[in-house]
Amino acid sequence: MLRTWLFSKNVRHMVFDAIDRAILKRLQSDGRISNANLAEAVGLSPSACSRRLDILEKSGVIRGYHARLSDKALGYRMTAIVHISLSGQFAKTLTEFEKAVQRCPNVLSCYLMSGEYDYVLRVVVKDLEDYERLHRDWLSALPHVVRINSSFALRDVIDRPNTGLDINLA
Amino acid sequence: MLRTWLFSKNVRHMVFDAIDRAILKRLQSDGRISNANLAEAVGLSPSACSRRLDILEKSGVIRGYHARLSDKALGYRMTAIVHISLSGQFAKTLTEFEKAVQRCPNVLSCYLMSGEYDYVLRVVVKDLEDYERLHRDWLSALPHVVRINSSFALRDVIDRPNTGLDINLA
DNA sequence: CGTGAAAGGGTTCACTC
DNA sequence: GAGTGAACCCTTTCACG
Numbered sequence: 137m138l139r140t141w142l143f144s145k146n147v148r149h150m151v152f153d154a155i156d157r158a159i160l161k162r163l164q165s166d167g168r169i170s171n172a173n174l175a176e177a178v179g180l181s182p183s184a185c186s187r188r189l190d191i192l193e194k195s196g197v198i199r200g201y202h203a204r205l206s207d208k209a210l211g212y213r214m215t216a217i218v219h220i221s222l223s224g225q226f227a228k229t230l231t232e233f234e235k236a237v238q239r240c241p242n243v244l245s246c247y248l249m250s251g252e253y254d255y256v257l258r259v260v261v262k263d264l265e266d267y268e269r270l271h272r273d274w275l276s277a278l279p280h281v282v283r284i285n286s287s288f289a290l291r292d293v294i295d296r297p298n299t300g301l302d303i304n305l306a
Numbered sequence: 307m308l309r310t311w312l313f314s315k316n317v318r319h320m321v322f323d324a325i326d327r328a329i330l331k332r333l334q335s336d337g338r339i340s341n342a343n344l345a346e347a348v349g350l351s352p353s354a355c356s357r358r359l360d361i362l363e364k365s366g367v368i369r370g371y372h373a374r375l376s377d378k379a380l381g382y383r384m385t386a387i388v389h390i391s392l393s394g395q396f397a398k399t400l401t402e403f404e405k406a407v408q409r410c411p412n413v414l415s416c417y418l419m420s421g422e423y424d425y426v427l428r429v430v431v432k433d434l435e436d437y438e439r440l441h442r443d444w445l446s447a448l449p450h451v452v453r454i455n456s457s458f459a460l461r462d463v464i465d466r467p468n469t470g471l472d473i474n475l476a
Numbered sequence: 477c478g479t480g481a482a483a484g485g486g487t488t489c490a491c492t493c
Numbered sequence: 494g495a496g497t498g499a500a501c502c503c504t505t506t507c508a509c510g
Contacts, residue, residue, distance in 0.1 A: 160375060167337045167371035172504060181478050186505070197379040201337035202372060202467040205330060209320065209367040215417065217426050234463050246464035247385065251457030256387050257464075287421030293404050294416035294427075297372040342486055351496050356487070358494095 152197075155180060159188060160197065164298045167201045204297050212260040215289040216267060219253035222280040230254075232279045240274045253285065320365055325350065329358060330367065334468045337371045374467050382430040385459035386437060389423035392450040400424075402449045410444050423455065 158178040175185035261267040328348040345355035431437040
């Protein structure tokens with residue numbers, strides 16, 4: 137169990153006006169929209185829109201543009217949530233674990249946690265057999281692991297492509 | 307606790323050749339690349355590349371294109387993993403819960419689970435106070451909830467923008 | 477922030493192999 | 494299935510008001 141800081145960095149967040157938020161929201165749902173169409177959608181001229189987008193991109197609010205692929209269509213039909221505890225919480229222990237877990241492509245997300253377990257992982261696998269392999273060859277082999285608790289997703293209820301912005305606009 | 311089917315749908319997955327995978331991989335990391343540049347990157351003529359992309363998009367492998375925003379920059383600096391159990395597992399109970407949870411913009415993902423809890427949610431909030439509000443006004447108010455267990459992410463170790471494809475290519 | 481025009485690219489055909 | 498070439502459309506990006 138960990139008892140550390142709750143905030144890793146002081147990422148200052150900018151203040152966005154209604155148009156900025158409209159731009160972000162639009163790019164969230166359509167990452168490939170052209171600047172001209174985006175401008176029209178938010179009621180701006182193309183040049184003004186382009187200038188704003190530049191600023192937004194440089195500010196770091198936009199972490200990137202990505203095609204979202206379907207795990208299922210790629211053959212990865214199971215999602216597992218894996219809770220893991222380590223034998224200690226020394227910085228070195230955490231770092232070694234984290235470096236190792238980065239190398240496993242099945243792991244889509246990994247959080248260092250407060251609470252009962254040290255890490256929560258979200259992993260995708262093709263099927264139960266694939267999961268067995270992953271558990272044997274990867275999860276159990278990660279350094280310093282003393283406890284693993286896996287459960288499986290039966291269904292995706294919510295899987296939002298993106299983060300928090302809707303909250304501002306709700 | 308639930309004991310249901312493990313696979314919701316038979317999503318047949320297509321077979322992709324090396325060029326398809328290169329296209330998908332490229333769009334995964336750069337969702338805004340133009341068809342012309344994409345074609346060059348994968349060693350195809352623009353027209354051939356455009357044809358393939360059409361097929362890929364229609365096949366459903368590509369679920370969409372999105373700008374990935376920074377929660378942190380938007381002021382959402384905490385991530386919580388919330389485990390929830392309901393009072394029963396009748397279809398109606400699940401449906402009512404799921405309809406309600408959809409309406410909460412803080413919930414970025416939600417899985418129906420096998421195992422000890424019925425659902426796992428990943429939610430973002432601004433701070434502890436915001437979490438308290440969420441817990442009081444949203445989580446506790448969701449229908450049929452009998453047990454809630456929250457833990458907090460101290461740090462993102464892995465947060466891949468996308469899914470499974472790297473596994474094929476590793 | 478908007479306008480307008482110039483310049484450069486991008487997309488998409490029909491056609492060919 | 495893939496490449497070529499050309500037409501057309503669209504986009505971006507200035508300088509300026």
